Amino acid sequence: MNDEELVRRIHRELADSYDEELELEIEDRTIEQLAGGVDAISEQDKADRRLYFRELFRLQAELVKLQDWVVATGHKVVILFEGRDAAGKGGVIKRITQRLNPRVCRVAALPAPNDRERTQWYFQRYVSHLPAAGEIVLFDRSWYNRAGVERVMGFCSDDQYEEFFRSAPEFERMLVRSGIQLIKYWFSITDEEQHMRFLSRIHDPLKQWKLSPMDLESRRRWEDYTRAKEVMLERTHIAEAPWWVVQAVDKKKARLNCIHHLLSQMPYGEVEHAPISLPERERHDDYFRREVSSEILVPEVY
Structure with missing residues (x-):
């Protein structure tokens, strides 16, 4: 994966993380608004x-x-x-x-x-x-x-x-x-x-x-x-x-x-955190990933 693709996937992941609030927002909208589409708002x-x-x-x-x-x-x-x-x-x-x-x-x-x-x-x-x-x-x-x-x-x-x-x-x-x-x-x-x-x-x-x-x-x-x-x-x-x-x-x-x-109600402030760096993953020549049995795979309906 090149750097451009990595950045694009990170942005997509961030967007997905905020979709939860959008899903909750749908709960608060009336059926008439949903049925009427954007023009109803x-x-x-x-x-x-x-x-x-x-x-x-x-x-x-x-x-x-x-x-x-x-x-x-x-x-x-x-x-x-x-x-x-x-x-x-x-x-x-x-x-x-x-x-x-x-x-x-x-x-x-x-x-x-x-x-x-x-x-x-x-x-x-x-x-x-x-x-x-x-x-x-x-x-x-x-x-x-x-x-x-x-x-x-x-x-x-x-x-x-x-x-x-x-x-x-x-x-x-x-x-x-x-x-x-x-x-x-x-x-x-x-x-x-x-x-x-x-x-x-x-x-x-x-x-x-x-x-x-x-x-x-x-x-x-x-x-x-x-x-x-x-x-x-x-x-x-x-x-x-x-x-x-x-x-x-x-x-x-x-x-x-x-x-x-x-x-x-609380006198909170910014708490200093040590910088986070992702460590390099260790790789070993004798490691291989086993195939997952199709019997236990969840069907990919979507």
Whole structure:
């Protein structure tokens, strides 16, 4: 392979690496836009989309710097993402983790507690997911389930609910005293926007799995969730771990604003790395590559 061909292949590989974001972008476009082609998107929409990608890639580059700083300093970070169903929590989590090392930055998305976990101290099952030095953990929903869905759906008693509000601030202060930085985000959307997003999921066969019976019931109980959210923010907004509200009606703006704010919460800086040089591969006269049996080859359909 000559140098020109090598450079061309490297450029192609770089382009392929960014296609992942384009694939995620398709998820956010309506079926009408996809069916209508480019003409269905206005010039302003195209300009906004270019700006979004430019800023997203810039912020993701900063997230990589943040990751290096977290590892180098042994910092420990927990980020909670809360909000109504379809508020966009999963979308921003995808964009934060997209370019990062999963051994450094990982996501904890716990299912409903099993019979054994329901008999434990309420916070116990979350503790095992907390970070060690040089790690970032993103909770896609968290211990605040008790203040939200469990309260609204009647999955906890009044006593358990009140005990949560006595314990949660102290639990979080304890985490902060132990050296964990705790950042809490609430993604806020309107009644109309959630209605539209639920309808979009219903009519999109690739997204119908996102709608559980609990999600549909939450739609009916919009006002109950609003009251529960207001109480939660009021009673757990503490100096050591304040709540931050992300206006999330516009998904793309919400992602950029959240990542920009997250970066501002840590005094990270550029970490010096030793120059990387690719070593020459060793070659031996007695080495040969064996043929792969056709029986175990995956058919090349494409």
